[in-house]
Amino acid sequence: MNLPGSPFLARDAAGTLTLEGHALAGLAHEFATPLYVYSRQAMRAAVTAYQQALAGRPHLVCYAMKANSSLAVLQTFAEAGCGFDIVSAGELQRVLAAGGSADQVVFSGVGKTRAEMRLALEAGVRCFNVESEAELDVLSEVATAMGKTAPISLRVNPDVDAKTHPYISTGLKGNKFGISHEHALAVYQHAARLPGIAVHGIDCHIGSQITEISPYLDALDRVLDLVEAIEAAGIPVHHLDLGGGLGITYTDEQPPTADALIGALLAKIDARGHGHREILMEPGRSLVGNAGVLLTEVLYLKPGEHKNFCIVDAAMNDMARPAMYEAWMGIVPCRQRGEAAQTWDVVGPVCESGDWLGRDRALAVQPGDTLAMLSAGAYGMTMASNYNSRPRAAEVMVDGAQVTLIRARETVESLFAGERLIDGHSRL
Ligand SMILES: *Cc1c(COP(=O)(O)O)cnc(C)c1O
Numbered sequence: 001m002n003l004p005g006s007p008f009l010a011r012d013a014a015g016t017l018t019l020e021g022h023a024l025a026g027l028a029h030e031f032a033t034p035l036y037v038y039s040r041q042a043m044r045a046a047v048t049a050y051q052q053a054l055a056g057r058p059h060l061v062c063y064a065m066k067a068n069s070s071l072a073v074l075q076t077f078a079e080a081g082c083g084f085d086i087v088s089a090g091e092l093q094r095v096l097a098a099g100g101s102a103d104q105v106v107f108s109g110v111g112k113t114r115a116e117m118r119l120a121l122e123a124g125v126r127c128f129n130v131e132s133e134a135e136l137d138v139l140s141e142v143a144t145a146m147g148k149t150a151p152i153s154l155r156v157n158p159d160v161d162a163k164t165h166p167y168i169s170t171g172l173k174g175n176k177f178g179i180s181h182e183h184a185l186a187v188y189q190h191a192a193r194l195p196g197i198a199v200h201g202i203d204c205h206i207g208s209q210i211t212e213i214s215p216y217l218d219a220l221d222r223v224l225d226l227v228e229a230i231e232a233a234g235i236p237v238h239h240l241d242l243g244g245g246l247g248i249t250y251t252d253e254q255p256p257t258a259d260a261l262i263g264a265l266l267a268k269i270d271a272r273g274h275g276h277r278e279i280l281m282e283p284g285r286s287l288v289g290n291a292g293v294l295l296t297e298v299l300y301l302k303p304g305e306h307k308n309f310c311i312v313d314a315a316m317n318d319m320a321r322p323a324m325y326e327a328w329m330g331i332v333p334c335r336q337r338g339e340a341a342q343t344w345d346v347v348g349p350v351c352e353s354g355d356w357l358g359r360d361r362a363l364a365v366q367p368g369d370t371l372a373m374l375s376a377g378a379y380g381m382t383m384a385s386n387y388n389s390r391p392r393a394a395e396v397m398v399d400g401a402q403v404t405l406i407r408a409r410e411t412v413e414s415l416f417a418g419e420r421l422i423d424g425h426s427r428l
Contacts, residue, residue: 005249005290005330005375008039015336017372019293020398025334028295028370031394031405034314035295036381038068038406040076040399042291043377046258047080050287053262054279060126062106064244064284065091067378072397072406073288074098083126085244085282089116092123102126106241106280108155108205110135110176117142121150129155129203129241131178133187136197143196152191153201153241156184158222162207162215162245178204181222188230199235202227205243205282211255213264216242220265224272240269241280248289250375251328258286285378292377294319294393295334296357298369299349308344310365315348316355317387319373319380323354330374331357337364346371350388381407386415 008020017024020039027037050061062083065074069091074084075098083104084095095105102123107116110131117139120128130136130152143150157178179187191197206219220242227237242265247255256264262281269275296314303309321327331346341362348355357373365371384392391410396403 006039006042007045008042008291009293009374011336017332017334020400022398022403023334024293024295024372025370027396027398027403028297028334031396032409033295033297033370034318034393036292036376036393036395037295038073038288038292038377038395038397040291040397043073043076043288044080046287046291047077047082049258050262050281050283051081053259054266054281057266057275058278060104060278060280062104062241062280062282063287064282065094066382067284068288068292068380069094069382070395070407071098072395072404074100076397077287083280085284086125089113089119092116092120092125096123106153106203106282108203108282112139114138114142117150118146121146121148126151127200127239127241128152130191131155133179133183133190136187136191136194140194140196148196149198150196151198151200153199153203153239154179154184154187154191155203155205156181156223156226158204158206158219160206160215160218160222162210164207164209164211164245164247181226184226185229185233188235189233192235199237201239201241201278201280202230202237203241203243203280206245208245208285209247209253210245211247211253213256213261216245216261217264217268220268224269224274227274237277239278239280240274241282244282244284244286246283246286248286248375248378250330255286258283287378289375289378292375292380294373294376294380296371296373298365298367298371300367301344301365303342308342310344310346310361310363312346312348312357312371314357314373314393315350315388315390316352316357317350317385317390318348318393319357319376320383320385321379322357323352324383329358329376331361331363331371332374333363333365334370334372337366337369339364350390386410389415391415 062085064085078100087109108129296312316323394409395407
């Protein structure tokens, strides 16, 4: 059978699915389901590929932590020498709690509040990726009031089609992200005049799950055109932040490797005479997606006239990608059965018809079996909710012989810990 994704995921001769050699059915038994399991070696290997491709020139790989922000995951990337791309003050606090340093953090996002700006300035983040002129003015005001100068790059919208799902495409004119190519020079000139702002670089991020190099090269050409215009106007631009977005294999996608992507980007950067600039990148999904699986137990089989349903104990609240983006993710048994496969829709217990994990899957399953959803390391746990008062799953990290419960299963009591009943006499 074809197992997309991580080289650390394998099926042994006895038909047992393993991650770094650990039988996944055994981990499900030990820690219960739904359960996320990640390979630390897979994360390290993914980031090393980026770092090696950029070796020999000033660079910083900033892990876009919204893909998976569990503290032990952040710790893994901090130890590997990564910076972080954050989109909220909460993410900054996570970086600091995991042992990361603020001076390697870039702060993206279209809606930073004043309070978030203050926190980030206090901590000393490396750069704000500013997404509008209005945000620039507020940031200057907040920084000036604190007696500080905010380092910025402008996130420009190069108006290129990343050829991905509309919900995860961010570099087209109609998107809420970034500053349009036409306005970018004027906004840089405005930035250079503001008292609380210091221009450090330029930034773009065109989308997610991108499986071709050409949209990146188109965006890069547009960005370099701008850099030349901005510097001609007397404003130095030190770093190029080329964003994230590199896709992974969920089924039969064949995205370029980080090495191939970066090789092509650097070739263009050098050819256009920009080889001296520091390069920042913000990969998220490609560092963690194929490092993780979501384990779930089969509760009931419900064969029907039109559809057969395989009802499992994980649901859209644990893994939102299928319901939200109609994403296809591999679903395989952790122990293979000899019986013939039947076609099943794999669905969760949540009271929504949109609560499905996979449709029309050929599986030989019985109640009590453990299934693994593959490539679940990115945008899985971070998008989990408590819908239907379901506590969020536990998370385990394997690293060679070491197995660590990195997040305990949430308790129901913790779900309503902050809630209050209304005083019975309050209406009198
Ligand atoms: C989400 C995001 C990323 C990472 O995207 P991936 O597709 O996960 O690599 C990078 N930069 C910004 C600004 C983002 O919002």
